[in-house]
Amino acid sequence: MEQALKPISTRLVVNRRGSTVWDVQAEAERYAVKVGRPVPATDEHPGHPWTSLAPAREALILQRLQTFAVYGTWVYGTWNAQPWHAGTDLYELWGPHRSGEINIPFDLAPALACATKLAALHDRNWIHGDIQPAHFIIGSDGGATVIDLALAQGGSLPGELDLPYPGCLVHYESPEISRSVLEKGTATPTTASDVYGFGASLFMSAxxxxxxxxxxxxxxxxxxxxxxxxxxxxxxxxxxxxKLIEAMLSPAPGDRPTSAEVCSVLAHAMGSAAR
Known part of the structure; x- marks a missing residue:
């Protein structure tokens, strides 16, 4: 990995349960480098061997989506390198609202930027599968990028990376996904479960x-x-x-708006607020 990227500087960003993420500055580019390893079982949590394969899986998905990514193996699993996306997320942006520092309507432009990226992913027949506030990066230009696609579903992958979907961070998991993981140990994510996760992300951020x-x-x-x-x-x-968040959090998947409809409502709400 070091031979391929020739880093000038590195900064540890995340080091938790099966995943380490580094901010790597190379001579010409800045990369996010992810290193996966298996998670051993404990009394509180089952083990997760799939985390060792997650970086390679994500890199292949990014390649399917025509985004630059490279990957390789190391003694405990796989790693990938992809473009670094500088910015913040909705939870951080809306912190002043939660603290009471400001008492004005939410700036919905960042939410619409995130929703637009999710709708574009769905339009390409991919499901993210791990929606949470930290997985949308909002840049200084107001545009958004959706990241952390290791659990995404939608295209063919090599057999060793075609892993059963294990569910996602429960704080943003839909009822049907949680129910299926409890009953079967796996689930089938859908665009509707992505919308629920985005609604839960908006609710948490707000x-x-x-x-x-x-x-x-x-x-x-x-x-x-x-x-x-x-x-x-x-x-x-x-x-x-x-009202939009309420609809996105409907317990019935068929009653939730689509990601495209979420975009339309957010755009309409922004227009109403501007008048």
Missing amino acids: TGWRHVEYPDDAPRSVQRKAVAAVPHRPVTVPGMFG
């Missing part, structure tokens, strides 16, 4: 609350039981934006 209440230190199975069975928290966000 309010600071998870979509469903459960103890912070609860095991993942307990979290999923809550998501599968407990109604989501009341949506207290006012106006058309709040």
